[in-house]
Amino acid sequence: MLFGGNILHTHILFDKIRGGNCTVLGYGVSNRPLVEWLMAHGAKSVTVRDKRDAAAMEREGDAARIAAAGASLICGAQYLEGLAGDVIFRSPGFRPDLPEIKAALEAGAVLTSEMELFLALTEATVVGISGSDGKTTTTTLTSLILETACKRTGKGKVYRGGNIGTPLLPFVEEMTADDYAVVELSSFQLQTMGEGAAVNRGALTNVSPNHLNWHTDMEEYVSAKAHLLSGEIAPLAVLNARNEYTRVIGQKMISPVVWFTGEPDLPAGYLPDVLNVERGDMAVYEGEGKLLLVTPSDSGTSVQPILDVSRIRLPGRHNVENYMTAIALTCTALSGKESPAEPRDVEAVADTFTGVPHRLELVREQTCPGGAIRYYNGSIDSSPSRSVAALNAMRELNARDGRRDPIVICGGQDKHVPFTPLAEALCRMAGRVVLTGEARGQILDALNACPDFDSEKLPVTVIPDYREAMEAACRMATDGDTVLLSPACTSFDAFKNFEERGEAFRRIVLSL
Numbered sequence: 001m002l003f004g005g006n007i008l009h010t011h012i013l014f015d016k017i018r019g020g021n022c023t024v025l026g027y028g029v030s031n032r033p034l035v036e037w038l039m040a041h042g043a044k045s046v047t048v049r050d051k052r053d054a055a056a057m058e059r060e061g062d063a064a065r066i067a068a069a070g071a072s073l074i075c076g077a078q079y080l081e082g083l084a085g086d087v088i089f090r091s092p093g094f095r096p097d098l099p100e101i102k103a104a105l106e107a108g109a110v111l112t113s114e115m116e117l118f119l120a121l122t123e124a125t126v127v128g129i130s131g132s133d134g135k136t137t138t139t140t141l142t143s144l145i146l147e148t149a150c151k152r153t154g155k156g157k158v159y160r161g162g163n164i165g166t167p168l169l170p171f172v173e174e175m176t177a178d179d180y181a182v183v184e185l186s187s188f189q190l191q192t193m194g195e196g197a198a199v200n201r202g203a204l205t206n207v208s209p210n211h212l213n214w215h216t217d218m219e220e221y222v223s224a225k226a227h228l229l230s231g232e233i234a235p236l237a238v239l240n241a242r243n244e245y246t247r248v249i250g251q252k253m254i255s256p257v258v259w260f261t262g263e264p265d266l267p268a269g270y271l272p273d274v275l276n277v278e279r280g281d282m283a284v285y286e287g288e289g290k291l292l293l294v295t296p297s298d299s300g301t302s303v304q305p306i307l308d309v310s311r312i313r314l315p316g317r318h319n320v321e322n323y324m325t326a327i328a329l330t331c332t333a334l335s336g337k338e339s340p341a342e343p344r345d346v347e348a349v350a351d352t353f354t355g356v357p358h359r360l361e362l363v364r365e366q367t368c369p370g371g372a373i374r375y376y377n378g379s380i381d382s383s384p385s386r387s388v389a390a391l392n393a394m395r396e397l398n399a400r401d402g403r404r405d406p407i408v409i410c411g412g413q414d415k416h417v418p419f420t421p422l423a424e425a426l427c428r429m430a431g432r433v434v435l436t437g438e439a440r441g442q443i444l445d446a447l448n449a450c451p452d453f454d455s456e457k458l459p460v461t462v463i464p465d466y467r468e469a470m471e472a473a474c475r476m477a478t479d480g481d482t483v484l485l486s487p488a489c490t491s492f493d494a495f496k497n498f499e500e501r502g503e504a505f506r507r508i509v510l511s512l
Contacts, residue, residue: 013087013110013112013117013120014041016086016087016110017038017041017042017043017086017087018041018042018043019042019043019044020043020044020085020086020087021043021044021045021047021084021085021086021087022038022043022045022046022047022085022086022087022088022089023046023047023048023049023083023084023085023087023088023089023104023109024038024046024047024048024049024071024089025049025080025088025089025090025091025094025101026049026050026051026090026091026093026094027048027050027057027062027066028091029167030091030092030113030114030115030167030169031048031089031091031114032062032065032167033114033167033169033170034089034114034117034167034169035048035066035069035071036069037169037170039069039070039071045071045072046069046070046071046072047071047072047073047074047085048066048071048072048073048074048075049073049074049075049079049080049083050062050073050074050075050079051075051076051077051079052075052076053075053076053077054075054076057073057075063075080098080100081100083100083101083103083104084104084107084109085104085109086108086109086110087109087110087112088101088104088105088109088110088111088112089112089113089114089117090111090112090113090192091113092113092163092186092188092189093188093214095191095214096111096191096192111192112192113189113192114167114169115162115183115185115189115193116192116193117169118167118168118169118172118181119183119193119198119199121169121172122168122172122175122181123175123176123177123179124159124175124176124177124179124180124181125177125179125180125181125200125201125340126180126181126183126198126199126200126201127142127146127180127181127182127183127199127200127201127202127203127329128162128183128185128199128201128202128203128228128235129142129182129183129184129185129202129203129205129325129329130184130185130186130187130190130202130203130204130205130225130228131203131204131205131206131207131225131240132205132206132207132208132209132210132225132383132385133205133206133208133318133383133385133386133389134205134206134318134321134322134325135163135164135184135185135186135205136164136184136356136359136380137314137319137322137355137356137359138203138205138322138325138326139160139162139164139182139183139184140160140164140353140356141322141323141325141326141349141353142182142325142326142329142330143158143160143180143182144349144353145326145327145330145341145345145346145349146158146180146182146330146340146341146345148341148345148348148349149330149340149341149342149345150180152344152345155178156176156178156179156180157175157178157179157180158179158180158182159171159175159179159180159181159182160181160182160183161181161182161183161184162183162184162185162189163183163184163185163186163189164183164184168181168183180340183199185228187210187211187215187221187224187225188211188214188224190224190225190227190228191224191227193227193228193230198235199228199229199235200235200236201235201236201238201329201334202228202229202235202236202237202238203237203238203239203325203328203329204225204226204228204229204237204238204239204240204246204249205240205321205322205325206240206243206245206246206321207221207222207225207243207245207246208243208245208383208385209221209383209385209417209418210383210385210415210417211415212415212416212417213414213415213416214415222245222249225245225249226249229249229253235255236255236256236257236258236329236332236334237249237250237253237255237256237257237258238257238258238260238325238328238329239257239258239259239260240259240260240261240262240321241259241260241261241272241273241274241275241283242261242262242263247274250274251274253279254279255279256279256280256281256282256334257274257275257276257279257281257282258281258282258283258284258328258329258332259272259274259275259281259282259283259284260283260284260285260321260324260325260328261283261284261285261324262286262317262318262320262321262324263285263286264286264309264317264320265286265287265288265289266285266286266287267287268287268288268292268303269294269301269303270283270285270287270294271283271294271296271301272285275296277296277297277298281296282294282295282296282328282332283296284306284324284325284327284328285324286309286320286324289308289309289310290305290306290307290308290309291305291306291307291309291320291323291324291327292304292305292306293306293327293328293331293332304331304343305343306327306331306343306346307323307327307343307346307347307350311347311350311351312350313350313351313352313353313354313355314353314354314355314360315360315393315394315396315397316360316389316390316392316393316396317389317392317393317396318389318392318393319393323346323350326346327346330345330346331343331346356380357377357499357502358377358378358379358380358498358499358502359378359380360376360377360378360390360393360394361376361377361378361502362374362375362376363375363376363377363505363506363509363510364509364510364512366512368478368479368480369479370478370479370480371403371479371480372479372480373477373478373479373480373481373482373483374403374481374482374483375474375477375482375483375505375509376394376406376482376483376484376485377485377502377505377506377509378390378484378485378486378487379485379487379491379498379499379501379502379505380498380502381485381486381487381488382412382415382487382488382489382490382491382498383415383417383488383489384417384418384419384421384422384488385421386486386488387408387410387422387425387486387487387488388421388422388425390484390486391406391408391425391426391428391429391430391484391486392425392429394406394429394482394484395429398482403480403481403482404431404480404481404482405429405430405431405482406429406430406431406481406482406483406484407430407431407432407433407434407473407476407477407481407482407483407484408426408430408432408433408434408484408486409434409436409469409470409473409483409484409485409486409487409505410422410426410433410434410435410436410440410443410486410487410488410489411435411436411437411438411439411440411443411466411469411487411488411489412436412437412438412439412466412487412488412489412490412491412492412493412494412501413437413438413439413489413490413491413492413493414438414439414442414489414490415489415490418446419439419442419443419445419446419488420446420449420450422443422446422488423443423446423447423449423450423453424450424452426447426458427447427450427452427453427454427458428452430458431458431481432458432459432460432461432476433447433458433459433460433461434460434461434462434463434469434472434473434476435460435461435462435463435469436462436463436464436465436466436468436469436470437464437466437469437487437489437493437494438489438493439488439489439493440462440464443488444460444462447460461473461476465494466493466494466495466501466504467494467504467508470485470504470505470508471508474508474509474512483509485501485502485505487501
């Protein structure tokens with residue numbers, strides 16, 4: 001198998017790869033297997049261009065891997081000089097409007113990516129998930145529900161990857177029409193997604209200001225997210241009825257939309273005001289303590305209970321919404337076909353799934369005479385909106401257990417996103433704040449500008465070094481306290497990625 005959904009697009013792309021000169025921009029996680037795949041599938045030549053210098057490429061073993069694959073390497077400060085090729089594959093971090101890329105396209109090159117190639121080739125049903133927050137948890141939930149359904153029926157296999165960390169291109173030739181590919185997609189990946197790269201079912205968990213240090217403005221960011229649902233295949237779209245951006249995207253859709261809404265205890269038979277019956281829209285919401293799937297029609301409304309909310313083991317209202325999204329993607333029928341999963345599959349996952357690392361992860365509960373100290377790792381919280389959601393979840397947990405507001409560690413490299421919502425949330429829901437990283441001054445300015453800020457009620461400590469700040473926050477905790485790492489910023493000022501930041505916090509906590 002080599003040709004999936006869009007046969008014409010795939011043939012054109014494949015014809016350019018076979019016997020052509022291919023260029024790969026960046027030698028990261030997704031592009032490593034891509035280089036080997038291109039060489040194995042008839043590329044005349046493959047050239048990798050990477051900004052790291054030769055010594056770093058040698059030290060990290062990448063130069064040897066590239067040579068072993070039969071590809072050539074151009075690296076260092078001038079790595080984009082003379083950029084050319086029949087097909088250029090960009091890593092997600094490369095803006096498509098770089099002068100060197102624009103010049104190559106004007107000379108006749110085709111710009112694509114490892115993910116676009118995979119989506120064009122695969123025969124599997126593709127479930128694509130994006131959004132500003134909640135992507136990884138929702139992707140994981142969706143894949144687990146589908147895995148449970150496949151095991152129950154003895155039919156099909158589930159592949160999970162994309163922005164979540166696993167390149168799927170190496171598996172494309174073993175996938176069949178009975179299989180599912182559940183892919184997390186970032187705005188960087190979606191920015192240039194073409195008509196031939198389409199998903200069968202797609203979800204935008206939400207859209208809020210994010211990555212504005214990379215995107216030119218909010219309009220470009222929203223447009224990139226909307227590309228998820230703009231392919232030639234008319235996908236089932238899952239969208240947040242409460243989010244102003246996803247509402248607009250949904251109202252322009254031709255294919256059915258499953259709307260979800262996070263308000264608790266809505267009345268039976270509730271339908272969002274944006275729901276379009278003629279289009280075949282559906283809704284998922286919470287009513288009477290259950291997550292319900294509503295299918296309206298001209299003859300009436302069908303309400304199907306899917307899951308008792310009490311069975312969800314993840315803290316926070318945002319995780320209830322993540323379950324709603326996963327349910328909408330897996331428990332809905334489309335075009336006369338049965339739904340991929342059933343309520344019993346969702347229940348089986350809910351009873352065992354305790355979360356993804358670095359997402360409100362309870363690292364340790366340290367026994368103390370006056371009450372245990374809890375340490376939570378939320379290193380994934382790389383935007384103010386994620387930290388606000390984490391603080392809301394922590395307030396629910398602490399209120400339930402009669403605990404004080406948490407000591408919160410914030411800071412890192414900012415995304416040119418306002419910190420005002422974070423400051424307001426810290427004033428309402430934090431007991432103490434430790435600021436660190438490059439953006440520490442910006443967050444402090446936002447706190448000082450907040451009308452509710454009182455330095456006596458909310459003590460703030462500023463420590464530039466990240467590891468020293470984490471250690472200090474842990475030392476501040478006394479019996480019954482909670483320490484929460486929720487940076488509201490990226491990690492790149494001090495760490496390679498958010499995982500490394502979270503692991504550093506975990507090591508400090510476990511060494512206490």
